Amino acid sequence: MVLAIGVGIGLFMTLHTVLHLMxxxxxxxxxxxxxRVQLDAGSPEMDESYxxxxxxxxxxxxxxxxxxxxxxSAHARFNAAVxxxxxxxxxxxxxxRGAFGPFFELFDAPIQYGGAWDQLQDESAAYVVxxxxxxxxxxxxxxxxxxxxxxxxxxxxxIVGVLQPWILIPTPYDVSTGLGTGEDVFMPLNTAVEMRxxxxxxxxxxxxxxxxxxxxxxxxxxxxxxxxxxxxxxxxREMYESFLASYVESQVELNRFGREQKQSLFTxxxxxxxxxxxxxxxxxxxxxxxxxLVVCVLNTIALMLAKLFGRLHDxxxxxxxxxxxxxxxxxxxxxxxxxxxxxxxxxxxFAHLGLAGIQTLLAHxxxxxxxxxxxxxxxxxxxxFAVVSTVVAGLYPTFxxxxxxxxxxxxxx
Amino acid sequence: xxxxxxxxxxxxxxxxxxxxxxxxxxAITIAVILNIFEVVQNDVERLNQSTEINMExxxxxxxxxxGEEINAQVEIEEDLRRMRDLPxxxxxxxxxxxxxxxxxxxxxxxxxxxxxxxxxxxxxAAYFMDEYGVPTxxxxxxxxxxxxxxxxxxxxxxRADDPHVVILSQQMAExxxxxxxxxxxxxKPVYSSGGGAHPITxxxxxxxxxxxxxxTAETFHVSFIMPRQNAWNRxxxxxxxxxxxxDSTMLQVEELILDSGQHRILQYLRTLEESYSGMxxxxxxxxxxxxxxxxxxxxxxxLGVLGLTSYTVRRRTRQxxxxxxxxxxxxxxxxxxxxxxxxxxxxxxxxxxALGIGxxxxxxxxxxxxxxxxxxxxxxxxxxxxxxxxxxxxxxSMASTMSPAVAARAH
Numbered sequence: 001m002v003l004a005i006g007v008g009i010g011l012f013m014t015l016h017t018v019l020h021l022m023x024x025x026x027x028x029x030x031x032x033x034x035x036r037v038q039l040d041a042g043s044p045e046m047d048e049s050y051x052x053x054x055x056x057x058x059x060x061x062x063x064x065x066x067x068x069x070x071x072x073s074a075h076a077r078f079n080a081a082v083x084x085x086x087x088x089x090x091x092x093x094x095x096x097r098g099a100f101g102p103f104f105e106l107f108d109a110p111i112q113y114g115g116a117w118d119q120l121q122d123e124s125a126a127y128v129v130x131x132x133x134x135x136x137x138x139x140x141x142x143x144x145x146x147x148x149x150x151x152x153x154x155x156x157x158x159i160v161g162v163l164q165p166w167i168l169i170p171t172p173y174d175v176s177t178g179l180g181t182g183e184d185v186f187m188p189l190n191t192a193v194e195m196r197x198x199x200x201x202x203x204x205x206x207x208x209x210x211x212x213x214x215x216x217x218x219x220x221x222x223x224x225x226x227x228x229x230x231x232x233x234x235x236x237r238e239m240y241e242s243f244l245a246s247y248v249e250s251q252v253e254l255n256r257f258g259r260e261q262k263q264s265l266f267t268x269x270x271x272x273x274x275x276x277x278x279x280x281x282x283x284x285x286x287x288x289x290x291x292x293l294v295v296c297v298l299n300t301i302a303l304m305l306a307k308l309f310g311r312l313h314d315x316x317x318x319x320x321x322x323x324x325x326x327x328x329x330x331x332x333x334x335x336x337x338x339x340x341x342x343x344x345x346x347x348x349x350f351a352h353l354g355l356a357g358i359q360t361l362l363a364h365x366x367x368x369x370x371x372x373x374x375x376x377x378x379x380x381x382x383x384x385f386a387v388v389s390t391v392v393a394g395l396y397p398t399f400x401x402x403x404x405x406x407x408x409x410x411x412x413x
Numbered sequence: 414x415x416x417x418x419x420x421x422x423x424x425x426x427x428x429x430x431x432x433x434x435x436x437x438x439x440a441i442t443i444a445v446i447l448n449i450f451e452v453v454q455n456d457v458e459r460l461n462q463s464t465e466i467n468m469e470x471x472x473x474x475x476x477x478x479x480g481e482e483i484n485a486q487v488e489i490e491e492d493l494r495r496m497r498d499l500p501x502x503x504x505x506x507x508x509x510x511x512x513x514x515x516x517x518x519x520x521x522x523x524x525x526x527x528x529x530x531x532x533x534x535x536x537x538a539a540y541f542m543d544e545y546g547v548p549t550x551x552x553x554x555x556x557x558x559x560x561x562x563x564x565x566x567x568x569x570x571x572r573a574d575d576p577h578v579v580i581l582s583q584q585m586a587e588x589x590x591x592x593x594x595x596x597x598x599x600x601k602p603v604y605s606s607g608g609g610a611h612p613i614t615x616x617x618x619x620x621x622x623x624x625x626x627x628x629t630a631e632t633f634h635v636s637f638i639m640p641r642q643n644a645w646n647r648x649x650x651x652x653x654x655x656x657x658x659x660d661s662t663m664l665q666v667e668e669l670i671l672d673s674g675q676h677r678i679l680q681y682l683r684t685l686e687e688s689y690s691g692m693x694x695x696x697x698x699x700x701x702x703x704x705x706x707x708x709x710x711x712x713x714x715x716l717g718v719l720g721l722t723s724y725t726v727r728r729r730t731r732q733x734x735x736x737x738x739x740x741x742x743x744x745x746x747x748x749x750x751x752x753x754x755x756x757x758x759x760x761x762x763x764x765x766x767a768l769g770i771g772x773x774x775x776x777x778x779x780x781x782x783x784x785x786x787x788x789x790x791x792x793x794x795x796x797x798x799x800x801x802x803x804x805x806x807x808x809x810s811m812a813s814t815m816s817p818a819v820a821a822r823a824h
Contacts, residue, residue, distance in 0.1 A: 280780040
């Protein structure tokens with residue numbers, strides 16, 4: 001029985017862990033106030049089901065300047081080369097996120113030293129950066145490097161802040177290319193644009209770019225930017241929504257937008273559901289694992305029935321000697337609970353094996369261990385599932401056995 | 414020889430819970446098997462696709478040029494000249510997207526001009542390569558010809574409309590011009606959604622051209638090559654070496670590129686084999702997990718059937734003994750238990766098939782799930798029945814070997 005539950009929990013927790021880690025929102029606590037802005041740009045002839053997943057540069061800049069909110073950010077990912085000052089270290093490429101100052105507060109980025117840049121630096125495309133813990137360790141040995149400088153893509157940039165280690169999977173601020181990996185350098189979006197950094201995310205243009213140069217690209221209908229805003233109260237949200245509605249109207253008049261604007265503000269969970277961050281195949285596998293657990297529980301019921309029927313004589317004698325039904329039921333269910341605990345422990349060890357197996361198969365993926373390591377909550381959940389399944393499995397056998405009259409049993413054998 | 418279904422059924426009713434449990438297990442198992450089998454079949458097809466491109470001898474890497482005032486075109490042309498001069502390099506090309514690596518470009522081509530900004534035409538993966546592209550990938554022409562050097566256009570902007578010719582894969586050609594032969598398609602014009610209203614002439618058609626992404630079998634080779642080279646500061650090189658010399662060539666090329674005097678970063682140096690297996694790892698893992706989960710499910714259900722039959726055998730020892738004493742053959746005893754087992758199997762399987770078809774319809778509607786095929790249902794049912802019967806066979810034949818005397822005495 002322990003084995004039956006163990007195997008069931010093992011497979012289930014393997015898949016549950018992966019699914020849970022793939023789809024859980026690291027910023028759940030900000031769920032109602034952290035919102036993603038989505039504009040249904042495009043021409044009326046386009047297919048109804050097409051949903052622009054990002055925003056154009058023009059719209060992002062318009063919103064940053066005009067939209068009524070204190071905390072908002074437009075951001076995108078880029079590639080850039082870092083030239084270390086130390087001549088022994090070779091230049092290397094890193095991921096850069098161009099964003100606006102409020103980005104760090106919006107997404108609860110944990111700051112170690114210094115802080116974000118200010119609005120003036122955003123506006124003036126200042127050459128300032130915030131570094132990740134990883135790159136700060138690599139180039140500055142982990143010390144407080146605020147005030148020092150770093151050469152990014154040939155440009156000297158002043159360090160204004162350093163983050164603590166910060167890797168979130170999935171990455172709430174950008175799921176355009178999958179679950180996301182962290183960036184090492186953060187700088188104002190205007191700076192990244194001014195430096196013509198090479199874009200590293202998704203770019204999609206429903207309309208061909210008019211001219212041939214970078215300026216034309218910036219003015220085009222290509223979408224490549226994500227836009228987030230924090231709206232703390234429902235009044236703020238209403239005000240923002242009505243601003244967006246009038247903005248869309250104004251753009252319709254300029255013939256830039258031709259489609260019906262559906263939902264424009266999404267919470268992170270809503271956006272992930274809309275966009276489908278997790279591969280549906282994972283849900284299917286999770287369900288199969290759940291069915292496997294159910295089958296194991298059915299087996300456990302059968303095993304428990306057999307076991308209890310084997311004890312009928314025993315139980316009957318005890319009943320004849322005065323034991324109440326309740327005490328027998330309790331005793332059996334407690335026994336189930338104990339079996340559940342053992343089964344759970346065994347199951348979690350199996351799950352550990354299963355997760356290690358998955359990690360090996362996907363070894364080339366950078367952050368795969370983030371999806372295959374059970375945290376405390378999952379371990380507790382596993383044990384709980386085991387105990388609950390076993391007790392539930394034990395309910396029918398216990399009640400059907402305890403229902404029988406003592407005398408019938410003593411005589412039958 | 415009757416099947417004694419009546420008496421079997423009545424005997425079962427006195428212990429129905431066990432049989433119900435077993436039937437439920439069988440139902441769940443077959444519902445899962447039917448659906449997962451479709452998925453696995455799909456995955457196997459996707460993972461077994463032939464790429465047609467030379468993967469063993471070919472490798473790729475990304476270069477970033479650093480420094481002020483660089484002329485990327487000069488740098489790239491020099492790199493290519495030096496690489497192509499190496500004795501072990503068969504061909505080398507600069508491109509903005511590499512097959513089988515998971516990242517690339519795509520846009521639409523259409524036989525008609527794009528009059529409104531709408532999604533028409535055929536979406537294909539786009540490669541910007543010069544005339545060395547096809548030799549580097551070791552692909553063959555089924556019609557037409559390769560680019561001539563003068564047709565290659567250099568570009569440092571954001572648009573994609575300059576070239577006047579294009580090479581298609583035959584899969585893309587078929588989708589664009591379904592009613593023409595390959596030879597007829599050569600010379601026809603297409604229009605690009607990337608920009609530009611002028612027609613682009615198809616000058617060559619390849620036997621295959623895998624995309625950067627692992628798509629379905631139907632779209633895997635829907636791609637095209639334009640004779641364009643981006644003069645950007647970050648780009649990829651794709652190089653094919655002499656057979657057997659790949660690893661040493663990779664080192665040679667790496668040294669050559671970094672040696673150019675110019676500040677450069679070279680990254681992601683990989684063979685196409687590596688990149689491709691990296692891309693396949695996800696679907697492959699999914700497939701492995703599906704198979705393991707289903708195998709476990711079948712195993713546990715079979716164990717359940719085994720357990721149930723052993724249990725029934727034990728409880729019926731007296732009846733078995735009496736029957737044997739009355740002259741029933743061993744075969745008759747086995748048959749008795751198999752009939753019992755079949756009743757369970759049939760109810761379980763029927764319920765399971767209904768559940769399976771229902772789930773399948775739901776999944777096909779909600780997500781891109783493959784639809785159940787009739788043959789697979791029949792196949793699955795037969796396999797399940799056989800498995801369940803086998804699981805019951807062992808205890809059943811043990812029952813039949815019991816000597817009548819022993820059996821009659823037992824309680």
